[in-house]
Amino acid sequence: MDTINITVIDRDGVEHQLEAPTDMNLNMMEVCKMSELPVEGTCGGMAMCASCHMYVESDHDLPEKSEDEEDMLDEAFFVDDDKSRLGCQIKITEELNGLKVKLAPVG
Amino acid sequence: MIETDIVIIGAGPTGLFTVFEAGLLKLRCHLIDSLPQPGGQCSEIYPKKPIYDIPAYPEILAGDLTDRLMEQIAPFKPGFTLGETAETIEKTEDEKFIVTTNKGTKHLAHCVAIAGGLGVFEPRKPPVENLSSFEDKGVEYIIKDPELYRDKKVVISGGGDSALDWTIYLADGVASEVSLVHRRTSFRGHLDSVQKVMDLADQGKINLITNAEVTSVNGNGVLNQVNISHKTEGNIAKEVDHWIPLFGLSPKLGPIADWGLTIEKNSILVDTFDYSTNIPGIYAIGDVNTYPGKLKLILCGFHEATLMVQSAFARIYPDKKNVLKYTTVNGVQGFEA
Numbered sequence: 001m002d003t004i005n006i007t008v009i010d011r012d013g014v015e016h017q018l019e020a021p022t023d024m025n026l027n028m029m030e031v032c033k034m035s036e037l038p039v040e041g042t043c044g045g046m047a048m049c050a051s052c053h054m055y056v057e058s059d060h061d062l063p064e065k066s067e068d069e070e071d072m073l074d075e076a077f078f079v080d081d082d083k084s085r086l087g088c089q090i091k092i093t094e095e096l097n098g099l100k101v102k103l104a105p106v107g
Numbered sequence: 108m109i110e111t112d113i114v115i116i117g118a119g120p121t122g123l124f125t126v127f128e129a130g131l132l133k134l135r136c137h138l139i140d141s142l143p144q145p146g147g148q149c150s151e152i153y154p155k156k157p158i159y160d161i162p163a164y165p166e167i168l169a170g171d172l173t174d175r176l177m178e179q180i181a182p183f184k185p186g187f188t189l190g191e192t193a194e195t196i197e198k199t200e201d202e203k204f205i206v207t208t209n210k211g212t213k214h215l216a217h218c219v220a221i222a223g224g225l226g227v228f229e230p231r232k233p234p235v236e237n238l239s240s241f242e243d244k245g246v247e248y249i250i251k252d253p254e255l256y257r258d259k260k261v262v263i264s265g266g267g268d269s270a271l272d273w274t275i276y277l278a279d280g281v282a283s284e285v286s287l288v289h290r291r292t293s294f295r296g297h298l299d300s301v302q303k304v305m306d307l308a309d310q311g312k313i314n315l316i317t318n319a320e321v322t323s324v325n326g327n328g329v330l331n332q333v334n335i336s337h338k339t340e341g342n343i344a345k346e347v348d349h350w351i352p353l354f355g356l357s358p359k360l361g362p363i364a365d366w367g368l369t370i371e372k373n374s375i376l377v378d379t380f381d382y383s384t385n386i387p388g389i390y391a392i393g394d395v396n397t398y399p400g401k402l403k404l405i406l407c408g409f410h411e412a413t414l415m416v417q418s419a420f421a422r423i424y425p426d427k428k429n430v431l432k433y434t435t436v437n438g439v440q441g442f443e444a
Contacts, residue, residue, distance in 0.1 A: 042225055042358060044403075046153055048152050048153060067295075070291075074266045074267065074295065075265070075355040077233055
């Protein structure tokens with residue numbers, strides 16, 4: 001499979017159906033930006049700004065958070081310990097087909 | 108009043124390199140930056156991260172890139188106004204500009220180069236209702252003068268080094284009561300600071316409240332209470348004189364958004380001929396600008412700075428011809444002082 005389907009719920013509650021290629025080393029922050037969704041990605045994907053904070057709504061098994069990601073989520077607001085992730089740390093892989101995320105509010 | 112040829116707003120890599128290219132044309136520069144040190148994001152956000160796309164550097168740490176740029180521009184004796192934010196701009200009768208900072212420092216220049224990157228780094232403010240009405244009335248995002256907290260009851264929020272360091276400092280005979288509120292039980296930051304905070308908590312010298320967040324603030328004109336919501340113990344109301352939320356910095360375009368420049372998607376629209384904005388004499392280079400095909404890369408900022416100073420030269424010396432001179436032929440002739 002070359003692309004996977006992803007659902008992103010924006011901050012107005014609107015659902016966007018996106019297709020993301022699995023062979024371009026993309027992450028969720030980049031996928032959102034490519035689709036012109038309101039994700040800043042200020043630091044470029046280094047887990048250093050939390051502007052791509054999102055909630056994982058589907059029950060996909062994501063890789064554990066790195067120490068960097070945990071640290072950055074510490075400085076974010078509206079954090080949900082069970083669902084919060086930084087989009088830039090979610091790599092697009094085949095296993096994530098059907099992923100559903102919701103953009104976190106901006107502080 | 109500081110006088111120069113080009114006042115550069117933003118002392119990140121693009122702003123710094125502008126000094127070099129301007130210097131080759133015998134133009135002097137002065138840099139303004141809201142951060143206390145040069146380097147912009149490179150020094151503030153990721154000094155220890157390697158960059159791999161600087162030509163001729165297979166790998167260089169962002170902090171080292173800043174140091175090298177400072178070394179490279181040193182012959183051209185740039186001036187710096189650091190820790191101040193460029194706030195207003197006005198045009199003089201003789202077509203110059205006066206840029207004034209939030210602290211009132213004035214800079215007079217022929218041209219303005221905005222190399223502001225992502226904007227001004229501002230403290231992240233927690234989403235607490237009515238918080239803004241208590242700013243400087245008990246709520247502070249930055250500690251400017253620790254004496255303000257002498258014999259006061261203080262609550263600090265955050266889990267990083269600044270929260271830990273200030274907790275330790277204020278607990279050492281400054282504040283009458285210090286509470287540290289943190290959403291998790293583990294702290295990031297230097298291990299010895301974490302240990303010190305744990306020790307202070309064990310000795311009863313601070314209140315360490317983890318798994319908790321401040322969710323509301325109260326007071327009659329000035330702050331006198333914060334409500335802390337704890338994951339398992341519910342709400343804790345706490346009488347306080349000060350709440351200091353320390354959640355790091357995030358960049359905002361800031362005051363330049365109101366300078367009458369054409370803004371598109373939070374960036375300044377420029378003409379790629381010379382990176383001029385809609386206001387003649389004001390240029391925008393680096394991550395702060397946008398144009399068709401724009402890439403936010405340091406190396407693109409260097410290119411933009413180089414072309415921009417040619418245009419600035421023509422504006423400052425309309426009657427002089429400028430010939431491209433190679434540094435290999437002419438070397439680098441710095442300024443005397």
